[in-house]
Amino acid sequence: MAQMTSQAARGLRVVLDPRGQPTASVQPSALAPRLDTLNGKTVYLVDIGFGGGYDFLEEAAAWLIRNIPEIQIELRHKRGNMFLDDPELFAEIKERGDGVIFGVGG
Amino acid sequence: MASARFAEFAASDAQNHGMNLRFTFPPYPLVGRPRSVLRQYVEGNDPVTGKPLMPQVIDALTRPLTEDEKHPKPLRGAPRPRLLKPDTEESLHRLFLENDWTDGLPIVLPTEERVAHMLTGTAADPNTVVGQMTITTLQEKLEYTVEKVAVNAVMAGAGPEHLPVILALAASQEGSMPSSTTSFARMAFVNGPIRDEIGMNCGLGALSPFNHANAVIGRAWTLMTINLGDSRLGETFMGSTGSPLNYNNMCFAENEERSVWEPFHVQRGFKKEESVISIFRGWSAINSMGAAGCCRPAQEEMLLILQAFPALTGSITFVMDPLVANHLKEQGFNTPRQLGEWISKNFKMPVGQYFGSDLVYSFGNPLARDGVEPYASWWKLPKEILIAPYHQPELINSVVVGGETQALWFTTDMAHTQTLSIDKWRPKSGVYQEDEETLRRRQARQKRHAAALKASGYNL
Numbered sequence: 001m002a003q004m005t006s007q008a009a010r011g012l013r014v015v016l017d018p019r020g021q022p023t024a025s026v027q028p029s030a031l032a033p034r035l036d037t038l039n040g041k042t043v044y045l046v047d048i049g050f051g052g053g054y055d056f057l058e059e060a061a062a063w064l065i066r067n068i069p070e071i072q073i074e075l076r077h078k079r080g081n082m083f084l085d086d087p088e089l090f091a092e093i094k095e096r097g098d099g100v101i102f103g104v105g106g
Numbered sequence: 107m108a109s110a111r112f113a114e115f116a117a118s119d120a121q122n123h124g125m126n127l128r129f130t131f132p133p134y135p136l137v138g139r140p141r142s143v144l145r146q147y148v149e150g151n152d153p154v155t156g157k158p159l160m161p162q163v164i165d166a167l168t169r170p171l172t173e174d175e176k177h178p179k180p181l182r183g184a185p186r187p188r189l190l191k192p193d194t195e196e197s198l199h200r201l202f203l204e205n206d207w208t209d210g211l212p213i214v215l216p217t218e219e220r221v222a223h224m225l226t227g228t229a230a231d232p233n234t235v236v237g238q239m240t241i242t243t244l245q246e247k248l249e250y251t252v253e254k255v256a257v258n259a260v261m262a263g264a265g266p267e268h269l270p271v272i273l274a275l276a277a278s279q280e281g282s283m284p285s286s287t288t289s290f291a292r293m294a295f296v297n298g299p300i301r302d303e304i305g306m307n308c309g310l311g312a313l314s315p316f317n318h319a320n321a322v323i324g325r326a327w328t329l330m331t332i333n334l335g336d337s338r339l340g341e342t343f344m345g346s347t348g349s350p351l352n353y354n355n356m357c358f359a360e361n362e363e364r365s366v367w368e369p370f371h372v373q374r375g376f377k378k379e380e381s382v383i384s385i386f387r388g389w390s391a392i393n394s395m396g397a398a399g400c401c402r403p404a405q406e407e408m409l410l411i412l413q414a415f416p417a418l419t420g421s422i423t424f425v426m427d428p429l430v431a432n433h434l435k436e437q438g439f440n441t442p443r444q445l446g447e448w449i450s451k452n453f454k455m456p457v458g459q460y461f462g463s464d465l466v467y468s469f470g471n472p473l474a475r476d477g478v479e480p481y482a483s484w485w486k487l488p489k490e491i492l493i494a495p496y497h498q499p500e501l502i503n504s505v506v507v508g509g510e511t512q513a514l515w516f517t518t519d520m521a522h523t524q525t526l527s528i529d530k531w532r533p534k535s536g537v538y539q540e541d542e543e544t545l546r547r548r549q550a551r552q553k554r555h556a557a558a559l560k561a562s563g564y565n566l
Contacts, residue, residue, distance in 0.1 A: 007192045011194055011195075012192040012193060012194060013192065013193065013194065013195050013198055013215060013217055014189055014190075014192045014217065014218055015189070015190050015198055015215050015216050015217050015218075016188060016189060016190070016216045016217075016218065016221055016253070016257045017186050017187060017188060017189065017190050017257075018202075018207050018216060018254070018257045018258055018261060018329070018333040019186055019207070019248065019254075019333045019334070020238075020239065020248025020249055020250040020254060020333065020334040020335075020336070021185060021186055021248060021249045021250070021254075022183030022184070022185070022186075022246065022248060023238060023246060023247055023248065023249050024180065024183075024246070025238075025246050025247060026122065026123055026124045026180075026245070026246045027124055027180065028124035028125070028177075028178040028179060028180050029123075029124050029125050029178065030171075030175065030176050030177060030178060031125065031126065031127070031128070031171055031175045031176070033171065034167060034168055034169060034170055034171055035167055035168050036168065037168060038164060038167060038168065043167070049468050049471075049472060050136070050137070050468065051136070051137030051138070051464055051467055051468065052135065052136030052137035052138065052139060052144070053136060055136070055141065055144055056107075056132060056136050056144045056147065056148070059141070059144045059145050059147075059148045060107075060148050060160065060163070062148075063148045063149070063160050064160070064163075067160070068164075077472070077475060078472075079472060079475075079476050080472050080476070081468060081469045081472050082468065083243045083244075099167045101107060101163060101167075102107070103107030103108070104107045104108060104109055104132065104136055105107065105108030105109065105112055105116055106108050106109040106111055106112035106115075106116075106134065106287070
C-alpha cells in the first residue's frame, strides 16, 4: 500500500497486462531424416489447395523428371481444404514414399 | 513450398508449430498466372534467397539435418506478469499503442481499480479460465481468465453492465478477425431481456455509432481478439485489405418487440427469457440500396442481390428492418425458415459461375473431388446448367433490427457459428445497475420512438 501511495504521488499508474497467457500447447517435432540422393527415389508432390498451386507443382514435377531421370514422382491433391490433414494420404506417403514436398502456401 | 509473399509468415508459422521446416519460395502470386510464367518460376530463382529454386528443393531434401532440426527446442513464451511496470498515464498509453495492444483508437487504461469495478459485473471468479484463443488455424493458443476479459472490456470503454455479454463472446473462443488473407468480418447480436437492461439499441440506427452498449461490446470483441487471440499484423493477421467491419463486428440487438417473427434465439430452441449472443462469420454485407419491396417483392430483390456472393458456405443471413419482415409475412412467409426454403429453392446460379469462384476452388473443389454430394454431381455438369447452391435452407438466417423508417435490409454471407449464454455470466443481482440518469434518458428515447410510430398510423 505504501508503495502504491508512493507511485501515485509520483504520478505513476499501475495497469494490468491485457494479453492472454502462452499455453505451451505446441510440442516440438523433429524433421524426417534426409535422403542421400533423389535418384531412384519416390517423391510425393502434394498440392494443399491454394490457387495456382497444382499447376505450379506440375511444372516442378516436370523439372524434377527432366533433371533427375530416375526419380519417381507422385503428384497428388490433398483431400479436403488447405487447413485439414489427410491421414490416408500421409500414411501412404510414409509407406511408399521416400520424400515429400508440400505446396504451395499462399 | 510457399509463395515469397509469405516467406516471413511461413517461417514463423512453422516455428510456432514446433518445427524448423525447410522452405523454398517461388515468386508471388501463382494464382491466375499462365503456364509459361509458372515454368519461368520453376526455372528461375527463389526471390527470397536469390538462389536457383529447384536445386534448392533438392538440397532441402538431401542436405543432412542440423542439430536444431533433429532436436528442435520448445517455443514457449514466458508467462506474462499480471501487472505492467508502473508508469505515467501518457507513457502507458504510448506503450499500449506501440505494442499494438489496441485497435488504434484511444483506450481506457486498465488500472487495478477500474478492472476491480468491471468485475462487479459478473458473479464469476476473476481467476476462472474462460477459454483459449488464436486467430490462426493451428498455432499455439493463449489462455485467458475472467480478469483478462475484464481488462479488455475496460480498454474498450465498457461498464460492468456489459461484462456478461463480453464474457459470453470470450467464451466462444472465436476471434473476431481470423488470420485469413481474405479479410473476414464478423457479426454479433444479442437476444433476450439483457438488451434492455444494459441499454442496447435494436431500433433506429442500431448498426450505426450511436449507442454505448452496441459500440463497446463490439469493440471489446476486437480488443480481445488482438490481445487474447494473439492477432499481430503481418505475423498472425494476414487480411490483405482488412475489413472496416472489424472495428465493431456489426454488434447490435435484435428488435424482438417489433418483429412479426419469433426471435432468432427462440427459433434455435432457447427460451424467450434467456439472454444470449449469436455470432457469425463471413465477409460482406450489401445494403438493399433503396429496394423496399414497392416495385418488386423483397424476396425477388434478395435473389438478385445474392448473385454477388459466391455461395461458398451455402449460408446467408438477412439483417432486416421490422418493415421488411412484415412485408415478407404479407408475401406469405410466416417464419424465417419458410423464407429460407423459398430462397434455397429459387436461387439459381450457372455451375460454371459457382466453380469459377476462387473460394469455391479452395473449399468446394476438394469436396467435389472427394465425392461429397451435391458438389461431386455439380462438378460433372456443363457450365451453363443452373444449380441451387444454397441447398440447406437451415443455413439461411434472418434477424430483425431497425427503426422502421425504411424497409431495407442487408444481405450478408454471414454464417452462424455459435449462440452463447449471457445469463451464466451475470452477477447474482441479475445485472449491474446503470445510473438512473442513463436509464431515464433511454426510456425517454424509447417513448419518443413509440409515439412517433403511433402518430404515423403504422402498426404491425
